[in-house]
Amino acid sequence: MTMRCFLPRDMAAVALGADRVAAALTAEAARRGLDMALTRTGTRGLFWLEPLLEVATEGGRIGYGPLSADDVPGVLDAIMSGAEHGKGLGRVEAIPFLKRQTRLTFARAGITDPLSLEDYRAHDGLRGLERAVALGPAKIVEAVTQSGLRGRGGAGFPTGIKWRTVAEAPGARKFVVCNADEGDSGTYADRMVMEGDPFTLIEGMAIAGIAVGATKGYIYSRSEYPFANATMRKAIVLAREAGVIGPNVLGSGFAFEPELRVGAGAYVCGEETAMLDSIEGKRGQVRAKPPLPAHVGLFGCPTVVNNALSLAAVPFIMAEGADAYRDYGMGRSRGTMPIQLAGNIRYGGLFETAFGVTLGELVQDIGGGTRNGRPVRAVQVGGPLGAYFPPALFDTPFDYEAFAAKDGLIGHGGVVVFDDTVDMRAQARFAMAFCAIESCGKCTPCRIGSTRGVEVVDRIAAGDRIAANVALLRDLCETMKYGSLCALGGFTPFPVLSALDHFPEDFAAPAMPAAAD
Amino acid sequence: MSRHEGWSAERARAVIDSHAGEDGAMLPVLHDLQAMFGYIPHEAVPLVADALNVSRAEVRGVVSFYHDFRDHPPGRHVLRLCRAEACQSVGGVRVADHARARFGIDWHETTADGALTLEPVYCLGLCACGPSAMLDETPIARLDEAQIDALIEAAR
Numbered sequence: 001m002t003m004r005c006f007l008p009r010d011m012a013a014v015a016l017g018a019d020r021v022a023a024a025l026t027a028e029a030a031r032r033g034l035d036m037a038l039t040r041t042g043t044r045g046l047f048w049l050e051p052l053l054e055v056a057t058e059g060g061r062i063g064y065g066p067l068s069a070d071d072v073p074g075v076l077d078a079i080m081s082g083a084e085h086g087k088g089l090g091r092v093e094a095i096p097f098l099k100r101q102t103r104l105t106f107a108r109a110g111i112t113d114p115l116s117l118e119d120y121r122a123h124d125g126l127r128g129l130e131r132a133v134a135l136g137p138a139k140i141v142e143a144v145t146q147s148g149l150r151g152r153g154g155a156g157f158p159t160g161i162k163w164r165t166v167a168e169a170p171g172a173r174k175f176v177v178c179n180a181d182e183g184d185s186g187t188y189a190d191r192m193v194m195e196g197d198p199f200t201l202i203e204g205m206a207i208a209g210i211a212v213g214a215t216k217g218y219i220y221s222r223s224e225y226p227f228a229n230a231t232m233r234k235a236i237v238l239a240r241e242a243g244v245i246g247p248n249v250l251g252s253g254f255a256f257e258p259e260l261r262v263g264a265g266a267y268v269c270g271e272e273t274a275m276l277d278s279i280e281g282k283r284g285q286v287r288a289k290p291p292l293p294a295h296v297g298l299f300g301c302p303t304v305v306n307n308a309l310s311l312a313a314v315p316f317i318m319a320e321g322a323d324a325y326r327d328y329g330m331g332r333s334r335g336t337m338p339i340q341l342a343g344n345i346r347y348g349g350l351f352e353t354a355f356g357v358t359l360g361e362l363v364q365d366i367g368g369g370t371r372n373g374r375p376v377r378a379v380q381v382g383g384p385l386g387a388y389f390p391p392a393l394f395d396t397p398f399d400y401e402a403f404a405a406k407d408g409l410i411g412h413g414g415v416v417v418f419d420d421t422v423d424m425r426a427q428a429r430f431a432m433a434f435c436a437i438e439s440c441g442k443c444t445p446c447r448i449g450s451t452r453g454v455e456v457v458d459r460i461a462a463g464d465r466i467a468a469n470v471a472l473l474r475d476l477c478e479t480m481k482y483g484s485l486c487a488l489g490g491f492t493p494f495p496v497l498s499a500l501d502h503f504p505e506d507f508a509a510p511a512m513p514a515a516a517d
Numbered sequence: 518m519s520r521h522e523g524w525s526a527e528r529a530r531a532v533i534d535s536h537a538g539e540d541g542a543m544l545p546v547l548h549d550l551q552a553m554f555g556y557i558p559h560e561a562v563p564l565v566a567d568a569l570n571v572s573r574a575e576v577r578g579v580v581s582f583y584h585d586f587r588d589h590p591p592g593r594h595v596l597r598l599c600r601a602e603a604c605q606s607v608g609g610v611r612v613a614d615h616a617r618a619r620f621g622i623d624w625h626e627t628t629a630d631g632a633l634t635l636e637p638v639y640c641l642g643l644c645a646c647g648p649s650a651m652l653d654e655t656p657i658a659r660l661d662e663a664q665i666d667a668l669i670e671a672a673r
Contacts, residue, residue, distance in 0.1 A: 012643045015658035047645035185601030188642035223548070223585050224641050226654060264544060264583035267639060281543030281569065283582035299540065341645060343606035348645025371607065380602055384639075416644070418606045430605070434639065440582075 003029075003036045003079070004056040008110060010043035010195050011227040012188070017068055018051035024069035025053070028076055042196015044110030045350030046097055054092055055079055063089035097366065102328060103352050104316045104336050105309065106189075109196040115234055117242050120199045126244065128315030132207040133252035135318075140211040141167055144314060146322035148334025153179055153270075153307030154382060154411035154487075156333075156400040159314075162304060165294040166212040169302035174214035176205050176256075177279065177298060180221045180228075180308040181263050181270040184383025186342035186414030189350060190308040194221065194228035197312075198235035199244075202258060204311035206249055207318055209256040212304050217258035219308075220275050223265055232260050267384075267438040271486045272305040274440055285440045286486040307412070309338060330356035333399040341367045343380075343416035353398075360394030363417055374419035378427070378503065382411025384434050385491035387498035388418075388427065407498060409491070424503035425511075428473075429457040431495040435488060446489025449480045453496065463510030470500065470507055520593070520653070521555035528553060529561050533568045543569060543579055547586055556587040592627040592634040594672045597651045598660075600637045603644035608661075612648050613637075615662045620669060632672045 007013075007022050022038060029036040043050060052065035053075065064075050064087050071087060078085035089095060103109070112119040120126065132140050145160025166174060178201060182190040193201055205217045221229050236258055240246045247255045261279055263269045269278045273287035276298045297303025313335060317325045325335045333355035339362060341348050346368030363369070363379055370376055378388045387408035389396065396406050403410045418427075432453030439446045456473045460466055477493035484490040500507060522528065532549045536542040546569070550561050557580050566573045580586045598613050620628055620635060627634040643649035646658040652668060 011641075011656050012646055012658060015643055015649065015656035016646060050646070182642060183640055185640045186603045186644045187640075188644055191642040222642075224638060224651075227656075261541075261544065262548060264548065264585035265638070266583050278544065279541050281541040281571075281579070282575075283578055343603040343644065343647070345645065384602060414603075414644070416603045416606055422606070427602070427605075430602070434601075438639070 001035070003034060005036055005038045006041050006054040006056070006061065007038060007051060008043040008196075009040035009227070010050075011191065011225070012047055013043050013050040013052070014227070016047075016050045016066065020069040021051045021053065021067050021072060024072040025076075028072050032076065034076070039113050041112065042109050042114050042192060044092065044098060045106070045192055046095065046347070047349045048347055049089065052089075052092075060091045060093060063092040063095070065089060097347055097349065097351070100366065101352050102336050102354055104325065104328075105200070105312050105338055106192070106197070106350060106352050107316070108200070109192055109350070112197065114196050114198055114231055115238060117199065117238055117244070120197075124319065125199055125315070126203060126250070128318030129203045129206055129244070129250060132210055132318045133250055133254060137167060137211050137213065140207060140318065143322045144211070144317060147317040147325040148329070148332070149310060149313055149317060149325065150333065150400065151307055152309035152313070152337070152412065154409060159306060159310050162294060162306070163208065163211050165292070166214070166302045166304045169295050171302045173216070173299070173301045174212055175298040175301055175303040176208045176212065176214045176217035176258075177272075177275065177303055177305045178205055178217065178219040178258075178308050178311050179270065179272065179275060179305055180219050181275060182222065182225075182308070182412065183267040183270045184385075184412050184414050186380065186383060186416035187340050187412045188342075189338040189340055189413065191225050191228050192350060193308055193312045194225065194232045198232050199239060200312045200315055201232075201308060202235060202239050202245060204314040205258050206245055206256045207314050208304055208306065208311060210249065210252075210254045212302075214304065215255045215257060217256065218279050218298070219258060219260045220263060220269070220279060221260060222263050229260060229262055236260065266440075267434075268440045268486075268488050271488060274486070275305065276303065283440070285442045286488075288485060309412070328354035330354075330397065330399055331401055333401070337398060337410070337413050339398065339413045339415060341415050341417070344370045344372060344419050345417040346371050355399050356397050358394060359389060359396050359398065359415070360391070362398065362415055363394065367415075367417065370417060370419045372419060374421065376417055377420040377422050378418045378424060380416045380418070380427075380495065381414070382409040383414050384431060385409070385487060385494055386411050386414070387494045388424065388502060389498070390502040392502075407501070408494065424499040424506040425457060425461060428496045428499040429454060429461075431492055432457060435492040439488060443483070443485040443489060445480045445483035446485070446492070449476055449484075449489065450492060452476060453480075453492075460507055461511040466507065474500065521590070522553055524554060524558050524560060526560065526564065529558075529564055533564055537568070543571075543576070544583075547580065551586060555590050559588070592631050594632060594653055595634045595636060596668065596672075597636045597638040597641075599639070599641050599643075599647065599649045601640045603640070604647035604649055607647045609648035612660055612662060612665060616665045619665055630673065633669065
């Protein structure tokens with residue numbers, strides 16, 4: 001009987017040595033004359049266990065990890081003899097980190113061959129699109145509205161309302177733009193979708209296209225994600241060949257054609273209007289709103305701009321019904337959020353769960369605290385524009401409104417953990433420095449304010465009139481917050497002010513001479 | 518031994534022509550040119566401007582706006598080190614400082630022997646196993662000082 005093995009080809013797994021393990025496994029199986037079939041999957045998102053080898057058994061898939069190439073002969077011995085192995089993990093689905101999750105968007109991640117449409121269908125793929133073409137545009141919009149789905153890029157705008165606006169906007173040409181410009185540090189869920197389950201994104205985009213009357217879509221990805229881009233390109237070709245997309249989507253008469261576009265290392269292009277300019281071939285500069293992209297978007301046409309995770313959630317909503325999605329969550333945050341545990345964390349990985357889990361549960365119970373065992377001091381939630389939370393705020397539930405009430409944001413769901421050696425003044429400085437590097441330059445508060453912000457933090461670090469300069473820094477943050485065109489300048493104050501509010505002691509004394517340079 | 522070709526107007530034109538008729542072809546064209554030559558050669562700018570019916574200033578404006586595009590050739594290898602928060606939390610700053618000292622170059626610079634260019638990158642999406650880096654097309658996780666030392670040897 002063929003031994004069926006699964007090993008991720010995900011970029012993080014490869015960075016941790018998955019290709020070497022795959023080569024060793026193939027060579028060792030050949031040497032032993034074993035009948036083995038190896039499928040390279042996406043990752044389950046349990047990165048401390050990568051490279052994670054899975055072997056199909058009657059009782060489900062059994063895992064071994066984290067493996068190096070040297071482990072391969074011993075693991076093969078264990079598989080053949082049924083003996084225990086030091087890196088054996090038992091049934092993968094029973095690993096607590098995975099078992100505690102509610103995987104709706106990431107149901108297939110790490111399980112299927114990302115580029116097999118057959119596999120995709122066998123695991124419930126395309127059911128959402130089939131139902132969507134049967135229902136037609138108006139009912140799709142209604143279902144997405146009913147589901148309570150809100151923008152997973154961070155703004156949290158109701159997806160259904162956005163779709164309705166574009167559907168009702170007059171225009172011969174309309175577009176769907178998938179924002180996969182996942183630039184926030186601590187996030188990798190878009191990357192995991194594109195590498196591990198690209199057909200989900202294509203399916204979600206096609207549903208959006210039918211709903212709003214768009215026949216062309218763009219996926220705007222990042223040059224930092226070469227693996228995702230290669231997989232996405234191949235998936236588009238395969239989907240077109242199979243008639244899933246193209247002039248006649250699943251034989252429905254609707255047309256939809258997605259295309260991958262790759263950015264060029266500009267963080268600000270994750271902002272929707274800068275992204276539109278970038279796709280048009282211009283400098284990625286932010287546009288003033290109104291007009292909204294829903295009215296005047298790409299090439300001047302009505303355009304839906306949705307985050308990759310929003311679009312990837314749509315096939316489930318269409319297949320299982322709006323209520324099945326809306327039943328998860330709390331308050332006005334409905335459904336699940338793929339939360340990404342990152343930074344100095346013991347169990348780092350993707351944790352998809354219903355809204356409402358607290359930050360403390362995520363960091364301590366699920367994440368296991370820091371990777372190096374030191375106490376947690378600060379957690380940045382929502383990327384470089386997100387606030388730093390101290391352990392005192394760990395009872396905050398993961399919910400758009402609850403985080404906003406604590407002067408923070410959930411953003412794209414990235415959670416970056418820092419231990420007690422973190423210098424929060426340095427983190428505040430970095431927030432300003434990053435804004436200065438990435439500012440598109442269109443508005444003054446962001447372009448000039450960020451540079452002045454770095455200078456003010458440096459004066460505080462030098463011990464120069466600390467109280468007066470802290471007051472100046474706060475004042476500057478107010479100006480940036482209310483005077484910037486987009487979230488880059490407007491939200492950079494979040495990390496800076498949270499550092500000042502929750503960690504004032506780090507700003508009280510000059511930097512040690514050894515640390516200054 | 519370079520991974521890139523020397524300048525050829527004919528080759529550049531072929532790349533540009535392959536995007537004829539595409540909406541917003543600027544970034545795809547520039548990516549392809551940089552993949553071929555390692556940078557956006559000065560000589561390519563008027564060709565791109567002409568094909569896309571924009572001014573040379575607009576092409577230069579786009580090249581200078583995006584961090585990825587270079588207007589001069591890189592070293593034989595490009596090491597991109599992540600400088601973002603998730604990597605900072607696990608010693609990324611220390612590893613980057615070691616790399617700069619060990620290579621004797623700062624960000625965006627190339628070693629005197631042309632072996633290696635050091636570039637900052639703000640997130641590779643490997644945030645649960647940092648500090649992370651890309652050496653040419655190869656991703657690297659949990660980077661430390663010893664690996665940096667090995668990298669510079671291998672690059673030479």
